[in-house]
Amino acid sequence: MSLYSRRGVSAQKEEVHQATAGLDKGLYPFAFCRIYEDFLGNDPDWVNLMHADGAGTKTILAYLYWKETGDLSVWKDVARDAVAMNLDDLLCVGICDNLLFSSTIDRNKSRIPGEVLKAVIEGTQEFFDELKTYGVTIQFMGGETADVGDLVRTIAVNGTMTARWPKSRIITNEKIEAGDVIVGISSSGKSLYEKFYNSGIGSNGLTSARHDVLESVYGHHYPETVEPSLDQDVIYNGTHKLTDRVKTETGEEMEVGKLLLSPTRTYAPVVKAILENNFDQLHGMIHSSGGGQTKCLKYLPRPLRIVKDNLFTPPVVFDLIRRSSGADDREMYQVFNMGQRLEIYADPSAADALIDQVRAFHMEARVIGRVEASPIKELIIDTGKNQIRY
Amino acid sequence: MSLYSRRGVSAQKEEVHQATAGLDKGLYPFAFCRIYEDFLGNDPDWVNLMHADGAGTKTILAYLYWKETGDLSVWKDVARDAVAMNLDDLLCVGICDNLLFSSTIDRNKSRIPGEVLKAVIEGTQEFFDELKTYGVTIQFMGGETADVGDLVRTIAVNGTMTARWPKSRIITNEKIEAGDVIVGISSSGKSLYEKFYNSGIGSNGLTSARHDVLESVYGHHYPETVEPSLDQDVIYNGTHKLTDRVKTETGEEMEVGKLLLSPTRTYAPVVKAILENNFDQLHGMIHSSGGGQTKCLKYLPRPLRIVKDNLFTPPVVFDLIRRSSGADDREMYQVFNMGQRLEIYADPSAADALIDQVRAFHMEARVIGRVEASPIKELIIDTGKNQIRY
Numbered sequence: 001m002s003l004y005s006r007r008g009v010s011a012q013k014e015e016v017h018q019a020t021a022g023l024d025k026g027l028y029p030f031a032f033c034r035i036y037e038d039f040l041g042n043d044p045d046w047v048n049l050m051h052a053d054g055a056g057t058k059t060i061l062a063y064l065y066w067k068e069t070g071d072l073s074v075w076k077d078v079a080r081d082a083v084a085m086n087l088d089d090l091l092c093v094g095i096c097d098n099l100l101f102s103s104t105i106d107r108n109k110s111r112i113p114g115e116v117l118k119a120v121i122e123g124t125q126e127f128f129d130e131l132k133t134y135g136v137t138i139q140f141m142g143g144e145t146a147d148v149g150d151l152v153r154t155i156a157v158n159g160t161m162t163a164r165w166p167k168s169r170i171i172t173n174e175k176i177e178a179g180d181v182i183v184g185i186s187s188s189g190k191s192l193y194e195k196f197y198n199s200g201i202g203s204n205g206l207t208s209a210r211h212d213v214l215e216s217v218y219g220h221h222y223p224e225t226v227e228p229s230l231d232q233d234v235i236y237n238g239t240h241k242l243t244d245r246v247k248t249e250t251g252e253e254m255e256v257g258k259l260l261l262s263p264t265r266t267y268a269p270v271v272k273a274i275l276e277n278n279f280d281q282l283h284g285m286i287h288s289s290g291g292g293q294t295k296c297l298k299y300l301p302r303p304l305r306i307v308k309d310n311l312f313t314p315p316v317v318f319d320l321i322r323r324s325s326g327a328d329d330r331e332m333y334q335v336f337n338m339g340q341r342l343e344i345y346a347d348p349s350a351a352d353a354l355i356d357q358v359r360a361f362h363m364e365a366r367v368i369g370r371v372e373a374s375p376i377k378e379l380i381i382d383t384g385k386n387q388i389r390y
Numbered sequence: 391m392s393l394y395s396r397r398g399v400s401a402q403k404e405e406v407h408q409a410t411a412g413l414d415k416g417l418y419p420f421a422f423c424r425i426y427e428d429f430l431g432n433d434p435d436w437v438n439l440m441h442a443d444g445a446g447t448k449t450i451l452a453y454l455y456w457k458e459t460g461d462l463s464v465w466k467d468v469a470r471d472a473v474a475m476n477l478d479d480l481l482c483v484g485i486c487d488n489l490l491f492s493s494t495i496d497r498n499k500s501r502i503p504g505e506v507l508k509a510v511i512e513g514t515q516e517f518f519d520e521l522k523t524y525g526v527t528i529q530f531m532g533g534e535t536a537d538v539g540d541l542v543r544t545i546a547v548n549g550t551m552t553a554r555w556p557k558s559r560i561i562t563n564e565k566i567e568a569g570d571v572i573v574g575i576s577s578s579g580k581s582l583y584e585k586f587y588n589s590g591i592g593s594n595g596l597t598s599a600r601h602d603v604l605e606s607v608y609g610h611h612y613p614e615t616v617e618p619s620l621d622q623d624v625i626y627n628g629t630h631k632l633t634d635r636v637k638t639e640t641g642e643e644m645e646v647g648k649l650l651l652s653p654t655r656t657y658a659p660v661v662k663a664i665l666e667n668n669f670d671q672l673h674g675m676i677h678s679s680g681g682g683q684t685k686c687l688k689y690l691p692r693p694l695r696i697v698k699d700n701l702f703t704p705p706v707v708f709d710l711i712r713r714s715s716g717a718d719d720r721e722m723y724q725v726f727n728m729g730q731r732l733e734i735y736a737d738p739s740a741a742d743a744l745i746d747q748v749r750a751f752h753m754e755a756r757v758i759g760r761v762e763a764s765p766i767k768e769l770i771i772d773t774g775k776n777q778i779r780y
Contacts, residue, residue: 015504114405
C-alpha cells in the first residue's frame, strides 16, 4: 500500500470517477471543465458552467501556523487558494471574467474562532478587489458557513463559481494535435500581481507534503489535525518545524511553513490577455492540479504523445518535499506541479507571443514540450536525468 | 453555557454575521436570499443568485444508521437534504425552476467507501429526475469530491445552486404588512411526491437532536462522530437506540433513526403552483430552517408583530426530542420547525386558494397566524399552553 493510500488520499480519484460515471458530462468530453448549454439564458450561442473546488487540507497547515505564531494572515491565503483552484480550472476552458462566487465553509467552532472566519471571508473579497484591477471581475454572492464540529476537525474552505460564456470563445481541448507546442507558465517567483515570493506549491498534494515535511511534534500537540486511525509512521514523519528557514532559488530566506502555505497563484490576468490576443492559435489548456504534470493525459482528445522535455527546474519547495519523502521523480511529477501549474497547447507560431505576454506579468514561461503523433495516448516527461513514461 | 454552545453549535450564527458584515448584501435587504443584478445576462429586468447549504451533521446520523444496519439508502436521503435545504430557501424569493446545482463533498476515505459516494451522487440525480416530473427542473452541473480525512471525520455533503430569474417575479418580503395572514405548510406526513412518511425534521438542530435522543453506546462505538474535546455529559446522552420503534401521529411504527433521518421535504412542486396562480397576493415567504419558528423575525421589513397562535400540533419526532432533551417550548420553537417548515405571508383573500393548492399535494396547510401593527419587531408564539415572546 502506498504512503498516499495509507494517508487516505488518492491522486487519481478512481472512486469519485466511478460514483459520477452516470452523470451528464456536458457538451465537450475533453474540455477541462464540464460545459453545458445555456440553461440560464436559453441562447444557443452561449454556455453555462458551475465549478467547485477548495483549499483542501491546506487549511490544516494554516491552522498549525496560526496556532504556533498567531499570524492570522495565513487564513487570507487559504481564501485565495479556494478561489484560485476554481478560477484557474475555468481559465482552461477560456473563461476569465464575469464570474460569480459562493463560499461553503464548514468549521469546528471549538477550534476556529470568529476572527478566522472573518479573515477567510474578508480575504476572499480582498482577492476579488485586487483581481478587478486586472480586468478579472468576480462577484461574491454570499455562501454558507456551518458549525459542524462533530463533522469537521478544524475548518474546510470550499467555493463554487458560476459562468455564462459565449460558445465561440471557449476552449475544449479538441484542437490539440500533433505539432502543437506546449507553453508552460512557472508557478513560482513573484508575479506583477503578487506581494510576496510564491513557492509554487498550489493546493494539491498537501496531505503528503505536510506529513512528509513536518516533524512529529505537530501530531502530538495538534491531534485535531490527523485522522486518528492512521498509522503513526505516516503522520508528521518529517524533520522540519514550520518556522525552520530555507533558502529559495531566488536567494531569499523563507520559513518552511510559509513555503508550504504560499497561496495558489492565479494565472487569470495573464490568461485574460492571451485569450484576447491569441485565441485562434490556442488548442488546449491544462491546470496541473491533482495529478500534477500527468493531468494533461486525461484531456487528450485522441491518441497522441505529449513530450515534456524542457520543464522548469523545480523550485525549492519541491526539493524540500522530495528530500523529506524520498519520493522518486515518477511520483513527484504525478502529485505536484513541480514548478509549472498552467500549460497552453498552441500552434508553434504563437509561442513567442504567449511567452512575451507572460513575461510582461513578471512570470517565467517557455516551450516546455510538444505534441507528437502516436497510436496511443501517452506522456513522456524527460527531466534531463530521467525519462519517465506515463 | 447552554447545551447548544457546549456542543459547539449556534442557532443564531452571530460570528458568521460579523464575519460577513462587510460583504455586498445584494439588492433587497429583507429577501430570504441574497439577490444581485443580472451579471450573467446583463439585463436590467433579471436578477442572479447563488445559494449554498448542505446536510450539516445529519450525515453523521446517516453514518451511524448505515454502519449499524448496512442500509445504504440513507445516503440517498442525505443527498435530498443537501438539495432541499438550498431549493426551499430559493422558493422563498419566488424561484422554483430552471436551477443549476453543483455538489461539494468532503470525505474521509478511511471511513467512507466509494459505494457511499455513489449513493449520494446518484441520489442527487434521482431527486432531480423526480422533481422534473413536477415541473421543477434542476441541472446537475458536476462538483467536487475531495479526500480530506485529516480534515473531515466522516463526510460533509454540501451543494450550491445558481439561478437567473425575472425581477418582476421575485419575492423580497418588502410587502409584508399588518393585516397579512400567515399560511403554514406542514413538514410532516406523506405528500403526493414522497414515497414514505416524513417526520418533518428538516436539516437543522440535528447536532442537538442526535446527542439528546441517542444513547451513549454510539459515542463508544463511533468516536469518529464526535468532537473529542466535548464534555462527556453532552455526548449521546439520550436513551434511544437508532432501531427503537416509536408510533407516529399517523399510527404507523417507525424507527427512531429513520424518524431523525427523514429527508428534508421540499415544497417546490406546490410553491411552483402557488407562484403561478397567486403571485400578486404573496407578500413574503419564510423557510423555517436554522432559527426554527423564530426565523421570520430576521426578514421583517419594518416594525411589525408576528402572531402565530394556530401552529400545527408538533409531530412525534419533536416530542421525542423534547422528552429527550428536557428543552422548554421557547427553545424548541427557536431551534426546530416544530411541524411547519414553510410559511407564506399573504393577503387574507388568498388564504383559501393557497390552502387548497397545498392539500392537492396531500399536505396539510392552514392559517397559522397573522401580522399586526407594532412599534417594534416582535414575534408571539402561542402554543395554547404557553405564550412565548421573542
